[in-house]
Amino acid sequence: MAKSVGHDYNEEFDYLSLKTNHPLSEALDTHGDGESLAKVGSAPARELIGAALNKRVQGVDPHDCEAGAEDAFFVADLGEVYRQHVRWTKHLKRVTPHFAVKCNPDPMVIRLLAALGTGFDCASKAEIEQVLSLGVHPSRIIYAQPCKTTSYLRYTAKQNVTQMTFDNSDELYKIKQIFPHAELYLRIFTDDSASMCRLSQKFGARMENTKQLLTLAKTLGLNVAGVAFHVGSGASDPEAFLRAVRDARAVFDQAAELGFNLHTLDVGGGFCSETFEDMAAVLGRALDDYFPPHIRIIAEPGRYYTSSAFTIACNVIARRTVEDPEAGSKSYMLYLNDGVYGNFSSIMFDHQHPVPQVLSTKRKPDGYKYCTDLAIEYSIWGPTCDGIDCIAPKWTSAETLDIGDWLYFEDMGAYTKCSATRFNGFTDQHDTIYVSSEPGTMEVVGM
Template sequence: MAPTALVDLGEYNWNIPQPVQHVGKPTLIANHGADVIRGSAAAKSLIGNALKTRVQSVNGDVCEPGEEDAFFVADLGEVYRQFMRWKMNLPRVKPHYAVKCNPDPQVLRLLAELGTGFDCASKAEIESVLNLGIDPSRIIYAQPCKTKSYVRYAAQQNVKQMTFDNADELYKIKQLFPNAELYLRIITDDSESLCRLSLKFGAPMDTTQDLLTLAKELDLNVVGVAFHVGSGASDPNAFLKAVKDARCVFDQATDLGFSMHTLDVGGGFCSDTFEKMAAVLSDALDAYFPPSVRVIGEPGRYFVAEAFTIACHVIARRSVEDPVSGKTSYMLYLNDGVYGNFSSIMFDHQQPVAKVLQCAGTFEYGAGTMEFDTEAGVEYSIWGPTCDGIDCISQSIEFPQIVDVGDWLFFEDMGAYTKCSATRFNGFTDSHDTIYVSSEPGASALLGMH
């Protein structure tokens, strides 16, 4: 069994729950040990060693089908550091990890051990969390428009917390789960986000009074308000306005006799803007909601985006001659693409950057940024393996090396909305190995890694 309270969170300490069930051993786990400096250098070393061990074990000329498939290296220490960073900057907000972002079982295990809650959007996501031994009270079914059979499943499993944003959903819940604890999700200004969720979900502010009145007439239990400023949000003021609007809805509900106790501030958090966003949100919470109000959030990409690196094999190459300049460029074809783990290009507006991992037998990871004359650099476009012309990872990129068939490329920051939305289009696999490492002893201890 995994250890329990091995992490000292100082003044921000939460009660770490009882250990959750293990879901099987990771493909590979490694810990840096006490003699290695924590942080980026240690993480890079661990990731590099894992990448090197794997790629150098593959001989493309004789390997079995699938042995040269793309694979991930996940540093669970990065997830742990992001958790600690969250607690330092948003001590009032208990994170409920958005499972849809990356349902990796070891990520779920670690976050469960750290005491987070979970934001689930379907029966399968709820089931995956419950199978870890998580108490149903740590789950919010944060899908405003739910499948009837999924609502029945949630009722059977006692997953009471769920969101709604329309009258039809209230009638559905009255029929199937009248004892649910409901959060009215309100619309927000998400115009500065990568993915605008308010185009699909959220009750307009001029409808909230009527929805709350209907919930009262149906004898349903509205306990809070939820909002989401959009996935990958960039405007901190969106949080400020949303908190103000939530305060208004709280007051409406209180006047109708509801006992309101929770605010769900949703997701939208990005690592590179986190402190700025957290500062605005924290100030807004303190200004509009007393400490007695419980606050939860639904971060996804914030926890996992930078924790995953993917390595891909170059399976084919075509040369392209420019008839004007006479310069040769190349089209590289990888064994993964936009129908696979690079689905984030289409669905999440991401622009993954290719780097050379191994070229002509030389391992390049960790060699640092190679300075080279761009006039002498070699231009490439990078493509996925399917027969669809839109399966393009990069239209143009330059490397100093001549990359050929059998070489490897890698892409960092591949943890968010990648493998969770991969498909089997053209018969290619949607499941790739993940090698787990940990650059933080706290994460290693909680997961029993060695």
């Protein structure tokens, strides 16, 4: 259990500090120091995932099974989530991550991260409710939604979830009326032009308006406790963090002139596994240059934790042969039982390009990781009647795939099942098989 809130602010958030001797870290770190653990080879993890994938599909005969038995399913490696956490603590020691629940509200992921001492970034009543239901203390949640639903705000007040963001005057009047004792973080505009998903076109107070908003908050008697920013989901420019930290420092100074005592900086999300070290290096230096050690720093990583931890397997439900007599060529259209209206929504909403790989075929049932020279051309489609439901317009493989065969896609843990729909009556509920390539994590989540 999280320790109770005390009167001293530093004590209140002490349990969230990322200490290298975290008791759970000691229990799970069977490889010695955090650095060596983070470098555990990917081969054993992939073999573990592959075994789980194959065990499931070998038990399904799509030609003689109950309706839905061959539905798409996930395999989630909780060990990968843990390794990402170790990696974070090594490179961003000052920054306490608050996992962005919207990215992947998987209950086992949330349980694990809660046990590791992270906080949580929630944007709705349902997300807050889910996190609280798992025993997380309200002080570990930030309601990181600058424009909140009125009834949701009343709910957060009842649950004593005090930390929240704002970026406009109308929101301040709303908060004054419903939750005047909230702890407010002014979210500022940032340059997110180098991100996959831009957010500043919707949220963030411009620098020319920040002093006016702080003055209004002071007049209303509200508690502004910090500054927040977000450089965009899937950011690629480390300098965006530097510029945002500089702007946040200026707002801290404005607040001090008005009598506020700001104590928290929320550096938002935008972290990707592929560029994490580069981003962390720039952000870490900027924080040390502009913010003294007593300022609490938090962040809102999402995809960083979960993207590479989830793999999905899909069944080929139909095949269409496309022949070109003039060219003397033949290709195939493969139709899977999942698509862009389902777990491949990341193609539409998150600019992702999932890569198909052969899991098994009738000719090679143990095809996981199978690789030869590429030969046969395919296009891959989802199951709905919409023409935009295309997973891959062009893909080549040495395998001749047919109805009943299986494909798998790695890196499917971010903005996938969280935005799946039931369009055309297809299910948005897909099984997740949990494995762990790190000892101890399954016990932590109660499995």
